[in-house]
Amino acid sequence: MRYLRGFFILTAIVVAMPFLFPDNYYVTVVAVAAGLNAILAVSLNLLMGYAGQISLGHAAFFGIGAYSSAILTTRFGWNPWLAIVAGMALTCSVAFLVARPILRLKGHYLAMATLGLGIIVNILLVQGERWTGGPDGLGDIPTLSIFGWIVDSDLRWYIVIGSVLLLVVVLAQNIINSRSGRALRALHGSEVAAEMMGINTTATKTAVFVLAALIASLAGSLFSHQQTFVSPESFSFFFSIELVTMVVLGGMASTYGAVLGAVILTFLPELLVVFEEFEVMIFGAILMLMMIFLPQGLLVGFNEQIRKWLLQRARASGGEQRRDIA
Amino acid sequence: MTLLEVEGLSKSFGGVTAIADLCFKVPEQQVYSVIGPNGAGKTTLFNMLSGIYTPNEGSIKFQNRELIGRLPHQVASLGVSRTFQNLQMFFNMSVLDNVKVGCHLRTRSRIWSAALRLPGIFREERQAEAWSREALEFCRLEEFIGQEASALPYGVLKRLEIARALAAKPSLLLMDEPAAGLNDTETVEMRQLIRRICASGVTVLLVEHNMGLVMDVSDRILVIDYGSRLAEGTPTEIQRNPKVIQAYLGGEVQYAV
Amino acid sequence: MFDQILQFLLTGVTVGATYALVALGFAIIYNASDVVNFAQGEFVMIGAMSAIALSASNGLPLWLAIIISILITVGVGMALQRFAIAPARGASVVTTIIITIGASIFLRGIALLLWGKDIFALPHFSGETPIHIGEATLLPQNIWVMGGGALMVIGVHYFFNHTTQGKAVLACSCNRTAAHLVGINVSRMMLIAYGLSAMLGASAGILVAPITFTSYETGVMLGLKGFSAAILGGMGNPMGAVAGGLLLGLIESLAAGLISSGYKDAIGFVILLLVLFFRPSGLFGKASADRV
Numbered sequence: 085m086r087y088l089r090g091f092f093i094l095t096a097i098v099v100a101m102p103f104l105f106p107d108n109y110y111v112t113v114v115a116v117a118a119g120l121n122a123i124l125a126v127s128l129n130l131l132m133g134y135a136g137q138i139s140l141g142h143a144a145f146f147g148i149g150a151y152s153s154a155i156l157t158t159r160f161g162w163n164p165w166l167a168i169v170a171g172m173a174l175t176c177s178v179a180f181l182v183a184r185p186i187l188r189l190k191g192h193y194l195a196m197a198t199l200g201l202g203i204i205v206n207i208l209l210v211q212g213e214r215w216t217g218g219p220d221g222l223g224d225i226p227t228l229s230i231f232g233w234i235v236d237s238d239l240r241w242y243i244v245i246g247s248v249l250l251l252v253v254v255l256a257q258n259i260i261n262s263r264s265g266r267a268l269r270a271l272h273g274s275e276v277a278a279e280m281m282g283i284n285t286t287a288t289k290t291a292v293f294v295l296a297a298l299i300a301s302l303a304g305s306l307f308s309h310q311q312t313f314v315s316p317e318s319f320s321f322f323f324s325i326e327l328v329t330m331v332v333l334g335g336m337a338s339t340y341g342a343v344l345g346a347v348i349l350t351f352l353p354e355l356l357v358v359f360e361e362f363e364v365m366i367f368g369a370i371l372m373l374m375m376i377f378l379p380q381g382l383l384v385g386f387n388e389q390i391r392k393w394l395l396q397r398a399r400a401s402g403g404e405q406r407r408d409i410a
Numbered sequence: 411m412t413l414l415e416v417e418g419l420s421k422s423f424g425g426v427t428a429i430a431d432l433c434f435k436v437p438e439q440q441v442y443s444v445i446g447p448n449g450a451g452k453t454t455l456f457n458m459l460s461g462i463y464t465p466n467e468g469s470i471k472f473q474n475r476e477l478i479g480r481l482p483h484q485v486a487s488l489g490v491s492r493t494f495q496n497l498q499m500f501f502n503m504s505v506l507d508n509v510k511v512g513c514h515l516r517t518r519s520r521i522w523s524a525a526l527r528l529p530g531i532f533r534e535e536r537q538a539e540a541w542s543r544e545a546l547e548f549c550r551l552e553e554f555i556g557q558e559a560s561a562l563p564y565g566v567l568k569r570l571e572i573a574r575a576l577a578a579k580p581s582l583l584l585m586d587e588p589a590a591g592l593n594d595t596e597t598v599e600m601r602q603l604i605r606r607i608c609a610s611g612v613t614v615l616l617v618e619h620n621m622g623l624v625m626d627v628s629d630r631i632l633v634i635d636y637g638s639r640l641a642e643g644t645p646t647e648i649q650r651n652p653k654v655i656q657a658y659l660g661g662e663v664q665y666a667v
Numbered sequence: 668m669f670d671q672i673l674q675f676l677l678t679g680v681t682v683g684a685t686y687a688l689v690a691l692g693f694a695i696i697y698n699a700s701d702v703v704n705f706a707q708g709e710f711v712m713i714g715a716m717s718a719i720a721l722s723a724s725n726g727l728p729l730w731l732a733i734i735i736s737i738l739i740t741v742g743v744g745m746a747l748q749r750f751a752i753a754p755a756r757g758a759s760v761v762t763t764i765i766i767t768i769g770a771s772i773f774l775r776g777i778a779l780l781l782w783g784k785d786i787f788a789l790p791h792f793s794g795e796t797p798i799h800i801g802e803a804t805l806l807p808q809n810i811w812v813m814g815g816g817a818l819m820v821i822g823v824h825y826f827f828n829h830t831t832q833g834k835a836v837l838a839c840s841c842n843r844t845a846a847h848l849v850g851i852n853v854s855r856m857m858l859i860a861y862g863l864s865a866m867l868g869a870s871a872g873i874l875v876a877p878i879t880f881t882s883y884e885t886g887v888m889l890g891l892k893g894f895s896a897a898i899l900g901g902m903g904n905p906m907g908a909v910a911g912g913l914l915l916g917l918i919e920s921l922a923a924g925l926i927s928s929g930y931k932d933a934i935g936f937v938i939l940l941l942v943l944f945f946r947p948s949g950l951f952g953k954a955s956a957d958r959v
Contacts, residue, residue, distance in 0.1 A: 138761055185944040191760060192703050196898040197943050199891070200936035207933040255525045262524030262531060263510075263517050263538070266503070270511045273500030279482035280460060280492050281578060282515035291521055321891070325768055332765050337502065365776025371769030372751055379758040 087261045090340045091253055098246045102239060112238035114354055116310065119245035120303050122346035123252050125330040126339055127299035130256055132328065133337035134265065135292045136272030137187060138195050141202025142327050145297040147209060147319030148175045149304025154222045154314045155215055164228050168305040175301035176294055183290040202324045209316040221315025228309045241310050248306065249343075252299055256339045259295075268292055269337070333374060335381025344383050411438040413582055413613050414459075419468035421454055421637075428454040429637040432468070436582075436615055440629035441608050443616040447657070451637040452617040453495055456586050459615070460492050461485040472582065487515055491580035493571040495587045495617075501560040505551070508559050508570060509542035512577025516541065545577040548610075549603060565596040572603065582613045589620045601627055625649065633657070670802030675924040676917065677800075681809045681878070683916020684816030685711075688871035689893025690900065690908035691823060692864035697902055698840040699860035702752055702763045706771035707868055708890020709778075712883065714740045714869025715876040716778055719787045729790065737869045743774070744865025745858045752861075753854065771886065778883035789876035812874045819870055820909050823863070827905070836860050888932075895939050901952020910951060915939075 105111045128142045152171030156162040162170070186197050209216050216222065228235045228244070235244055259265045270278040271285045279285050308314050326349060334345025352370065356363045378385035414436040421429045428451045436442040444452050457463040459470060461482040470477040477485055491512075500508050517534050524531055546552050549569045554562060562570065568588060575583055588604070589597045597620060604627045608614050618624050624631065625645045633640040633654050641651045648654055689707055696704045717739050721732035751770050755763060792811050797804040826833040838846040839856045847853050871889075872881070879885075892915060900911025918938055923931035942950060 132761070186940075189943055189947050192697075192902055193898060193943055193947060193949070195703070195764070196894060197940055200895070200940050203891070204933045204936050204940075207930065211927075211929045211933075258527045259521060259525050261535075262521075263514065263519050263534065264521040264524050266507055266511050267514060269503050269507070270500050273502045274498040276462065276482070277494065277498035277500065277574075278511070279462075280486055280498075281511050281574065282483050282486035283511070284481075284483045295521065328761065329765050329768070332761050336759075336761070361780055362776070364779055365773055368769050368771070368773030368776050372766055372773060373769075375758070375762050375766045375769060376751065376755045379755060379762045 087257055088254070091250070091257060094253060094340065094343065095250055098250060102242060110351070110354070112242055114351060116238065116241050116245050118347045118350035119242075119249045120307055120310075121327070121330060121350050122343045123245075123249050123303045123306075124300055124327050125334070125342035125346040126249075126252050126256050127296040127303070128327050129331045129336070129339060129342040130259070130268070131292050131296040132331055133342065134260060134272060135268040135289060137289060137293070138191075138328070139198040139293075139296075140195050140321075140324050140328060141198035141200070141205075142296070142300055143319045143321070143324040144202040144205035145175050145179060145300035146304040146307070146323070147205055147316070148178060149301030150308040150314050150319065151209060151216055151222075151304075152301070153305040153308040154225050157226050157309075158222055158224055159215070164226055164305075164309055168302065171305050172298050172301045175297050179294045179297035180290065183293040184286065187286070187289040187293060199321065199324070203321055206316055206320050209319060216316070219316060221313060223313040225308050225312045225314070227312065228306075235309075245306060245310070248302070253339055253343065260339070264288070264291070272337075329371065333371075333381060335384035338381070338383050341381050341383035345381070348382070412436065413438045413473060414615070415469075415471040416459075417469045417471075419455075419458065419465050419470065421451075421458060421463060421465045427637055429458070429465070429634075432634065432637070432639055434632050434639065434642060436613060437630070439608065439611060439613055441604060441614045441616060441627050443618060443624045443628040443631045444634060445618070445621070445624055445631060446634040446640070450634045452634065453586060454637075455634075456492065456584050456615075456617060459485075459584060460490060486578065486580075489579075489581040490584065491575040491578045491582070492584035493568075493575055493586055493588060495590065497564075497567050497571060499559050499567055499571060499574075503559055505546070505554050505557050505559055505562070505570060506539070506542055509545050509574050509577045510538050512545065512574040513538040513541050515578050542573075542577055545573040548576060548606070549573040550599070565592050568592060568596075568600070569603065572607070576607065576612070580612060582615060583607060584615045584617075586617050587619060588616070589618055589623050597623060671924065672921075673801060674803040675920045677803055677805055677809065678924075679917035679920030680913065681812045681875075681916070682920060683913035684812050685871045685875050685889070685912075686892050686896045686916050687909040687912025688816055688819060688867045689889055690896035690912040691820065691905055692867040693893050693897040694900075694902065694905045694908040695823070695860050695864045695867075697897070698905070699836055700748075700752060700840075700857055701760075702767065703760075703894065704747075704864070705764060705767040705890060705894075706747060706774060707864070707893050708886030708888070709771045709774040710740050710744060710865045710868025710886070711872035711889045712778060712881065712886030713743055713774065713872070715789065715872035715881040715885070716782055716787065716883070718873045719789050719876060719881065720782065722789065723787075729792070733873055736873065737866055740865045740869035741862045744861040744868075747865075748857050748861035753857065771890070775883055775886065782883060784882065786880045786882045787876075788880050789873065791877040806878065808874075808877045812878070815870065815874045819867060820906075823867070823905065826863070832856075832859065892935075895935065898949055899939055899942060901949030904949075904951045907949065907951030911949070914950075 101111050101115065124142065124146060128139060131137050131139055149171040152174055153164065153167045156167035156170055157164055182201060189197050210219050235241055267278065267283045267288050270281065270283060271288055275285055330345035330349045331342050333348060334341030334343065353367060356366055359366055412435045417433050419429055419432040444455065446452055454463065458465050461477065461480050461484065465478060472488060472490060475488060500511060517538055519531055519534050546555055549572055551566065551569055551573055554566060559570065572588065589600050592600060601623050604614060628645055630643065631645055631648045632642045633648060635657050640657055641648060641654050689711060692710065693704060693707050696702055714736055717736035718732050721727045721735055722729050747770055751766050755766055791808050793807045795806060797806055827837055835851045836856045836859055838851055839853050843853055896912035896915045897908040899915060900907030915935055919931045919935045922934035926934065
């Protein structure tokens with residue numbers, strides 16, 4: 085169970101927070117947003133960090149999930165759970181349809197195509213006023229209830245989102261450390277060698293694309309019910325970019341890195357509010373500086389720094405013969 | 411028994427002929443080498459055999475099944491594996507995981523059952539690890555098992571690529587210049603490794619520029635030049651063949667030994 | 668009907684000329700340093716905003732304001748290369764993308780500080796009397812945009828094909844190490860590439876500033892359009908990027924006029940996706956194959 089060590093630490097943190105800081109705005113409100121972002125970042129990381137397929141349009145699937153829930157519950161009176169499933173089914177078919185042609189592309193072309201996809205979905209949300217409410221969005225979305233337990237307080241939402249996040253993290257870790265996960269990482273390393281080892285790279289890419297989209301759709305539905313209001317700007321190109329930033333900031337190809345990146349990027353603007361009009365500028369500067377000085381991401385970067393430091397200490401005390409640990 | 415039979419194979423790239431009407435047969439459990447000057451079309455040939463390129467004409471029969479029209483992963487699933495001239499390691503993975511990828515075709519679990527860690531997964535993981543250790547030991551790589559692939563020196567990576575290919579339990583192994591860039595000691599080790607692979611029942615199709623190695627390990631040799639067959643035979647026959655001597659030593663053709 | 672189409676075409680070429688300049692800047696930076704510069708749109712914004720600020724509040728004559736604002740933008744472009752891109756050499760594609768996104772947010776933040784959220788326009792260069800071509804009308808500024816754009820493109824073409832400096836930049840993009848070995852000052856060529864690209868962006872911004880209004884946010888969408896145009900044309904090919912820009916401008920203008928203005932951006936992107944599905948390396952790009 086070594087690969088789940090981080091999961092247990094994460095669980096402990098998620099459980100401890102409300103006890104350590106009861107009724108704290110940052111824990112009950114901001115942390116819920118951070119949790120949703122973390123779910124999205126973990127799913128995007130499967131696609132981008134592990135399989136090496138960049139996507140600048142992940143917000144599209146988040147949006148499809150959110151709007152499916154919003155429209156089906158408010159306009160057709162569906163049960164929220166049924167709406168969530170329907171949203172995931174719709175996302176699944178959209179993702180499946182676009183996956184093949186899009187994932188044939190590589191590098192900057194793939195980046196452009198996914199970006200285009202995200203923008204197209206966003207424009208449909210803005211323009212499809214009859215269904216989506218246009219730029220003003222849709223309100224009065226009912227909240228969830230789990231066997232009569234109505235999720236109607238910040239703390240309850242914290243519990244729901246926290247549980248889903250932990251579940252998604254376990255799923256992701258399970259996949260990564262399996263045959264399919266190795267296939268993902270292999271096609272990142274060398275597509276032609278992966279094929280030669282018998283991996284159907286097209287099918288593998290499609291599978292991970294659809295999986296990532298499904299998780300994003302679930303997150304979108306939860307977002308809808310939690311906010312009780314959705315508008316297109318939550319699913320814009322900027323949000324896709326923000327998700328990519330979370331993944332890279334924490335450290336690509338690390339599930340916990342993605343979680344860390346999501347947490348940092350959600351809390352940072354909250355903390356920068358004190359700088360008022362300097363907020364945007366400082367945010368951009370921090371982003372640049374972090375990527376310039378820790379290009380492998382915070383988690384990986386810190387680990388490396390710590391390892392280097394330990395190694396230096398070991399060398400200082402243990403002499404030359406321990407050099408080959410590096 | 412013939413394992414691989416190539417007939418009338420041709421491939422051109424935008425009017426430039428890379429392989430022209432090539433025929434040869436690879437017998438089972440032998441080391442069969444393809445040699446020829448740089449640019450003779452050896453790697454193109456390998457890419458066609460493994461399904462990366464589609465030939466313009468001809469047929470490639472492996473165990474009496476046509477390979478042309480199959481994608482690389484489908485070719486691999488029939489029992490063909492290969493190594494690459496320019497290393498194609500998974501540098502984002504550990505040594506063990508690299509070789510475990512080689513076991514892909516011998517395991518079955520799907521992404522959904524893996525996500526939920528259904529009971530069969532644990533058994534399969536243990537099995538894949540055992541197979542991988544076996545392949546690593548076969549290639550004398552057990553000491554590197556805990557390391558990251560990106561941390562290994564070139565000579566070790568060359569053998570790691572072979573271990574990964576062997577983990578798939580292929581009946582035919584295509585080796586594209588396994589000794590290129592190796593020093594003398596490593597070349598000797600490579601020679602022994604190729605012999606061991608063949609002795610373990612795997613047929614080896616070898617492309618190599620190191621003539622000493624080729625003459626030493628090969629059962630039969632095919633010489634190609636400008637994409638066509640120049641000669642074929644045992645190492646002794648090839649060394650005496652006037653056309654081969656002409657191509658390699660006479661004329662203006664750049665030879666690489 | 669014909670006149671209407673002519674009108675759409677004229678608008679399309681004007682918009683397309685702007686896209687073309689931004690796309691050309693994209694392609695130059697991409698070729699020189701393998702970086703997709705998401706801050707490209709901010710060059711457009713900085714050029715236009717500083718020209719407006721200099722000519723309006725500081726009372727400089729328009730031509731002087733334009734020259735100074737182009738110089739400012741070139742400085743910003745070079746600073747971007749020197750302080751953000753160069754220190755991160757060898758970083759992955761995604762990392763450099765995020766650095767440039769960080770840079771674009773940073774620049775937008777500065778613009779927000781300096782000029783607030785208001786929307787501005789530059790005075791027309793030579794009057795606002797419309798020119799009639801049949802039923803279609805054209806502002807003198809449209810001619811400035813098209814003419815200015817064409818001139819810049821020709822200039823860039825000349826620079827890369829007929830000057831030593833230009834060829835040196837090209838050499839760096841083909842093979843950095845080899846360029847260095849034959850004595851080319853690679854880091855200086857990188858500065859030139861970023862400066863040139865910034866100049867193109869700023870010029871595009873200044874040329875259209877009298878027609879389209881400018882605010883601290885305008886760079887975002889223009890940057891995206893420039894990226895789309897460069898991809899449409901095929902990333903490695905500067906003149907392809909120009910063609911891609913014109914094409915995208917025309918598509919959008921026709922889509923807005925004939926179908927729906929709300930969906931014009933969507934239609935542009937749908938066509939872009941279709942092109943990529945059938946030609947994965949753009950209209951004029953060379954297909955690249957992995958060598959194994």
